Amino acid sequence: MTHYIYLVRHGEHQDAEHGVDDGPLSPRGRRQAELIADRLSGLALDAIWHSPLLRAAETARAIAERLPAVPAQPSALLFDCVPTGMTEDTPAVFEPFFGSVTEAEIEAGRAQMGDAVSEFLVRKPGDAHEVLITHNFVISWFVREVIEAPDWRWMTLNQAHCGLTVIAQKQGRPWSLVAHNDLGHLPFELRTGMPDLLPV
Numbered sequence: 158m159t160h161y162i163y164l165v166r167h168g169e170h171q172d173a174e175h176g177v178d179d180g181p182l183s184p185r186g187r188r189q190a191e192l193i194a195d196r197l198s199g200l201a202l203d204a205i206w207h208s209p210l211l212r213a214a215e216t217a218r219a220i221a222e223r224l225p226a227v228p229a230q231p232s233a234l235l236f237d238c239v240p241t242g243m244t245e246d247t248p249a250v251f252e253p254f255f256g257s258v259t260e261a262e263i264e265a266g267r268a269q270m271g272d273a274v275s276e277f278l279v280r281k282p283g284d285a286h287e288v289l290i291t292h293n294f295v296i297s298w299f300v301r302e303v304i305e306a307p308d309w310r311w312m313t314l315n316q317a318h319c320g321l322t323v324i325a326q327k328q329g330r331p332w333s334l335v336a337h338n339d340l341g342h343l344p345f346e347l348r349t350g351m352p353d354l355l356p357v
């Protein structure tokens with residue numbers, strides 16, 4: 158009996174490269190969403206949860222269209238956020254990142270991630286398969302939580318648009334990381350959203 162959670166970053170959104178905060182998926186983002194939807198379509202899903210932002214909602218819709226019995230539901234716990242601020246053990250190289258982030262945003266992010274972990278990383282009875290469509294930092298936080306890395310380590314994890322990360326808990330065992338940022342369903346030209354191109 159295993160509880161699987163499939164963590165998916167939303168597809169690329171329109172004008173993301175011009176710094177636009179949210180919006181509909183770009184043509185490339187729609188293609189990414191269709192391909193992750195194809196990849197997940199053979200699963201007996203119990204739930205599809207998504208961030209309320211449009212790029213995540215549209216990605217979730219592509220998945221839900223292939224699985225009409227499973228409604229896609231918004232969850233504010235999956236909203237984009239900054240999970241922690243600069244702490245004593247955070248390497249100084251990350252300091253510039255926090256220049257434009259307020260204390261209030263960090264407090265809100267910390268509280269949201271605490272609630273998200275309490276809500277989603279709980280054992281469901283029997284076999285369970287849930288998809289969470291969310292944002293880069295949120296997935297980084299879930300992965301960090303599962304591998305029990307120091308808090309600041311979320312900053313060293315990145316996921317591509319519609320990359321697939323899988324975490325799982327077998328009955329009586331701790332959560333484990335099954336796959337991270339698997340891009341096998343995406344052709345090279347659709348592997349967007351990483352800070353650097355993969356060297357291979």
Ligand SMILES: O=C(O)[C@@H](CO)OP(=O)(O)O
Pocket residue numbers: 166167237238291292293294295
């Ligand atoms: O802005 C970003 O880089 C990330 C942060 O989580 O968000 P998104 O996945 O929405 O692009």
